[in-house]
Amino acid sequence: MVFAFLGGALLLFIIAPIAGLYLNAPLSSWTETVADKSVQDSIWLSLWTSMAGTLLFSLLAIPLAYILARKKFRFKSLINGLIDVPIIIPHSAAGIAVLGVISRDSVLGQAADLVGLKLVGNPSGIILAMAFVSIPFLINAARDGFCAVPERLEKIALSLGASPVRVFFTISLPLASRSIVSGLIMMWARGMSEFGAVVIVAYNPQTAPVMIFERFTSFGLKYSLPAAAIFVAVSLLIFIILRVISKK
Amino acid sequence: MLIVENISLMVEDFSLNNINLSIEKGDYFVLLGLSGVGKSLLLETIAGLRTPSEGNIFLRGKLLNSIPIQNRQISIVYQDLVLFPHLNVYENIAYPLKAMHAGDIEEKVIAAATQTGIADKMERMPASLSGGEAQRAALARSIAAGSDIFLLDEPLSSIDLKSKNELRILLRNLNRSGITIVHVTHDYEEAISLATKIGIMENGKLVHVDTTEEIFEHPKSEFVAHFIGIKNFLRGRITKQTDSDLKIFVSEKIEIFCLSELDEGNVFLMIDPKEISISNTVLEGSIRNHFKGRIKDIAPARLGLVVTVDIGVDFAVHVSKDAFYSLGMNVGKDVWINFKASSCKVYN
Structure with missing residues (x-):
């Protein structure tokens, strides 16, 4: 009973602010905000950059997660700890760190310049900032997923004539897929909601969190509420759909 | 056919020491010993799943040490977790054939499944099979892989008595068809029932290798005598x-x-x-x-x-x-x- 009460209080703590968003935003302002091109662009930018970062970095994160799950090597604990660093450092600091790597003065920034790619103040920079803060969610989930796949099954597959690459794609990956998909969803959701790192790398074009912040600082709470409510609704809707699909 | 020469291997605080073994083509060789004496470790070393620190393994006249597992043509079947849980019986049996880009996959899968008596359960997922059925499917998969040597790690340990007897018949038939079998068990009755040759393992060492008759008639250590039920x-x-x-x-x-x-x-x-x-x-x-x-x-x-x-x-x-x-x-x-x-x- 006590646990139920404590749990209920916590749920209320999560639900109340979100519910407040919708209760405090007058319906009349919704249609106006939805029709606003800058709001649409910001939400769309948040959705696709986060998705692009998730997919792009999954190509690096999943193999790393597999190595961490299967291999024993020196400094493995150090690497496992390092992966969680983006979660624990302040996200504004994370943004400054990313900016340091991709600015025009950096090697990466200069290399990108050479091929005509602009990183700062550009969706590509946003992708990098989002990926930096959200990649731990994917690596950790995928590593746990691979750890849960019995190594014995991989050994059997090898003894049946399958190459290590084939074993990875036909045994390890499918059996860890639930955790990996869960990690992908979490990475995408976390990246999409990122403000601190993104605002430093690219104030413009504006992602939804930056747009909501700007509306709040320039015009106040009343003006920012509908934009926040719409962004949260879109995010939740996609999040729920992806969760349902991933569990099937 | 299979020669294990001075194999030693250390895994955490356990070691296999100087194992020597020779298995002829068509032998049914049973590695007999208590739990934790290194039987499975030796089996995995032969399969190539573990690398010995010393010694050589020869199969069909070739040194195996540097040959990757997937090219050794040795099938290993474990006591549990024998099938890939996300694939049905048909897909499990077809797995090695697809891996080797073989032709006539369906025909070969049906032939292997028929041989082991699992052909009527092709669409079933592993979770819905009994222990005996799963072992039959795993054996069919090994047949499909075309291996002429099967390594079986306690294959009859977690199945009921009726299925156990049926599987013994199947294993004997597979052996008679020319497949060399190396079978790990702690059950000496199983060893008597199946083996043409027995190796007794004790604390990471192979202490006695001989024909089944000789092992049971003339045990060469107290451990062997007690282990196989001989008193006095x-x-x-x-x-x-x-x-x-x-x-x-x-x-x-x-x-x-x-x-x-x-x-x-x-x-x-x-x-x-x-x-x-x-x-x-x-x-x-x-x-x-x-x-x-x-x-x-x-x-x-x-x-x-x-x-x-x-x-x-x-x-x-x-x-x-x-x-x-x-x-x-x-x-x-x-x-x-x-x-x-x-x-x-x-x-x-």
């Missing part, structure tokens, strides 16, 4: 007497008169518990061996009782319940055990 097994030295055809067997704690063609040297001695009589006083007559001791334990046997008598070493005596209780015997009572010199089986 002693290691000692035999010496002849000048004025008697009887020899004296001397072990650490006991001297026994025995009839043997062997004159002198280190020997093993076995006495069948059924050849020993138990009494309250020394039995007169032609019996030459009498020892006073104390009843330590009484255990029911399939027929009668097995009484353990401590005479300095533990001796097992097989008696009928009627005889035992009519003599008023019980645990703690001092008794005599008596057996003939001719009841002693001595070999070197």
Whole structure:
């Protein structure tokens, strides 16, 4: 009973602010905000950059997660700890760190310049900032997923004539897929909601969190509420759909 | 066909030490030993799943050490987790064929499944199969892989008695069809029932390799004797007497008169518990061996009782319940055990 009460209080703590968003935003302002091109662009930018970062970095994160799950090597604990660093450092600091790597003065920034790619103040920079803060969610989930796949099954597959690459794609990956998909969803959701790192790398074009912040600082709470409510609704809707699909 | 030469391997705090083994094509070789003695480790080393720190493995005349697992053509089947859980029976059996880009996959899958009696369950997922059915599917997959040597790690341990008997028949048939089988078990009855040759493992060492008959007729260590259920097994030295055809067997704690063609040297001695009589006083007559001791334990046997008598070493005596209780015997009572010199089986 006590646990139920404590749990209920916590749920209320999560639900109340979100519910407040919708209760405090007058319906009349919704249609106006939805029709606003800058709001649409910001939400769309948040959705696709986060998705692009998730997919792009999954190509690096999943193999790393597999190595961490299967291999024993020196400094493995150090690497496992390092992966969680983006979660624990302040996200504004994370943004400054990313900016340091991709600015025009950096090697990466200069290399990108050479091929005509602009990183700062550009969706590509946003992708990098989002990926930096959200990649731990994917690596950790995928590593746990691979750890849960019995190594014995991989050994059997090898003894049946399958190459290590084939074993990875036909045994390890499918059996860890639930955790990996869960990690992908979490990475995408976390990246999409990122403000601190993104605002430093690219104030413009504006992602939804930056747009909501700007509306709040320039015009106040009343003006920012509908934009926040719409962004949260879109995010939740996609999040729920992806969760349902991933569990099937 | 398979030669294991001086294999040593260390895994955490356990090691396999200097294993030598030779298995001929068509052998049914059983690695017998208690749990944790390194049987599975040796099996995985042969399969290539573990790399030995020393030694060589030859298969079909080729040195295997540097050949990747997938090119060794050795199938391994474990006790549990035998099938890929996300694939149905058909897909499991087809797995090696797809991996090797083989032709006529469906035909080969059906042939392998028919051979092992699992053809009627092709669409079933592993989670819905019984232990015996899963093993049949796993064996079919190994057949489909085209391996001529199967490594089986306790394949009959987690299945019911009926399925176990059926699978033994299947394994014998597979062996007769020319497949060499290396089978790990801790069950000596399973070993007797299947093996043409047995290797006994103890603490990371292969202590005795021989034919099934020889292993059970002439065990070469107390461990083997006890492990395979032989009681009254002693290691000692035999010496002849000048004025008697009887020899004296001397072990650490006991001297026994025995009839043997062997004159002198280190020997093993076995006495069948059924050849020993138990009494309250020394039995007169032609019996030459009498020892006073104390009843330590009484255990029911399939027929009668097995009484353990401590005479300095533990001796097992097989008696009928009627005889035992009519003599008023019980645990703690001092008794005599008596057996003939001719009841002693001595070999070197």
